[in-house]
Amino acid sequence: SSELTQDPAVSVALGQTVRITCQGDSRRVYYTSWYQQKPGHAPVLVFYGENYRPSGIPDRFSASTSGNTASLTITGAQAEDEADYYCNSRDSSRNPHVVFGGGTKLTVL
């Protein structure tokens, strides 16, 4: 099955911009969604599809895809954005399986 690779940890200075990436295998990633998970809490969907941000999610969260890499960008990171971030996507070799990335721990300095 496909794998989605995320950097285990990323840090960003308060108020700066950070990009969290999600790289698929040699095939294109598609139908990617992004989740934020804080300790002791369930994941929260923060972005999905071509350009969809659920209600209540700040517009500093955006996402894009290029080839086999999806990215979540936080423009002007806030202290409350410190969390684990996961991507998921269709498993390109086993559609309609869903596969999650390993997660990225974001630290806001």
Add this chain to the structure above:
Amino acid sequence: EVQLVESGGGLVQPGKSLRLSCVASGFTFDDYAMHWVRQVPGKGLEWVSHISWNSGNIDYADSVKGRFTISRDNAKSSLYLQMNSLRAEDMALYYCAKDAAAAPGTALDYWGQGTLVTVSS
């Protein structure tokens, strides 16, 4: 307010069975696909299974295929996961999650708080 409440977790011996339930409220349950996702505490998320709004489209992760069965009862706004032949590696927090669409996709827009499954002799 959308709510998903899981139950049925607990301590079970290897090789035994357990049935998880998830009761939904705050939305029209039979309009949406549903998923089970699990997470070993301190580790990442693993998709387990999904079911379409009408149960016509069902799929499983390779790690559980043949042992787990997902089902739903739209009249009761409930989702289930029958887990047989449990293994130590099935030990995790199991989340019920709502899809943003009727057909299973990747956008899981609401999650329950999870039910913990412990597999140990």
